[in-house]
Ligand code: SAM
């Protein structure tokens with residue numbers, strides 16, 4: 006196996022990084038704006054957003070996706086900030102969904118705008134959504150997601166389900182003192198519904214209050230898992246899990262849905278990482294938990310076409326770091342990124 010261009014066993018194009026990992030999943034951030042301010046992700050006052058001319062246009066996003074498909078990427082996810090705030094979001098979905106060879110197109114969203122958008126997004130070719138919901142307690146939700154309400158997010162979940170953006174996957178970031186005891190009610194949702202409810206360990210990104218809060222209020226998924234089992238019974242691991250799925254999936258007794266644990270700190274999954282990230286301002290961000298980036302927007306705007314984008318992408322894949330230092334950063338001190346917060350990368 007070599008770094009860079011190569012072939013899979015069935016003869017398809019594929020990119021491998023310097024550690025032999027097959028990289029085929031691209032997360033595309035559409036914006037750094039958000040209509041929420043989750044305490045661990047985004048400061049209340051953001052000193053500067055990406056100026057409009059620095060955002061990749063929808064044509065440029067399409068070009069990057071076409072180039073990525075050309076070198077073997079098959080899975081794509083739109084994220085942000087809040088991707089549904091991008092006025093051209095439906096048109097971007099339509100453009101990407103029409104790229105021959107693009108296998109899967111999903112979105113991670115806080116759901117607030119899905120009542121207006123879910124139908125159009127599904128019609129444009131979006132397959133699924135992951136919706137961010139930290140608690141089912143209406144009074145606690147604004148303490149953690151700040152500008153959101155349970156009623157509005159719930160309406161978004163229902164709209165997504167009605168539009169066929171399924172299976173619905175809910176993401177809850179477990180934060181000590183905010184929602185660590187709410188995990189049981191969230192997991193209980195899977196008894197009646199065929200949803201996936203996934204619990205995410207906090208990661209310290211950004212060298213300020215978000216990074217500090219994420220360190221101070223970290224809750225291991227070992228604790229979350231124990232809390233759920235104590236209240237709801239044993240969690241049985243699901244067979245045939247996809248090795249590059251960051252979520253370890255389980256089922257409660259007689260449940261219709263799935264309980265998942267995403268544990269980048271207590272159980273890092275760097276060895277099976279298959280992803281690359283594109284920021285809204287046109288950088289390939291090599292690893293979520295590190296500041297290294299390569300500028301693809303400059304390559305496009307200096308006249309480079311598909312071949313130039315593919316060259317930057319191949320280089321970015323080849324340079325992907327082997328892993329991160331989250332354990333030390335949570336237990337001792339430090340943030341994984343100095344330059345960017347989570348809302349500026351996309352999770
Ligand atoms: N706004 C959308 C949302 O909230 O789903 C998409 C962007 S958001 C940055 C993507 C995901 O990052 C969220 O679903 C949330 O679960 C996760 N997230 C944000 N900050 C985090 C942190 N400090 N640690 C772990 N996960 C975080």
Ligand code: SF4
Pocket residue numbers: 039040041042043046047085086087115137347348
């Ligand atoms: Fe916005 Fe998503 Fe970050 Fe919350 S996690 S502030 S919804 S980008």
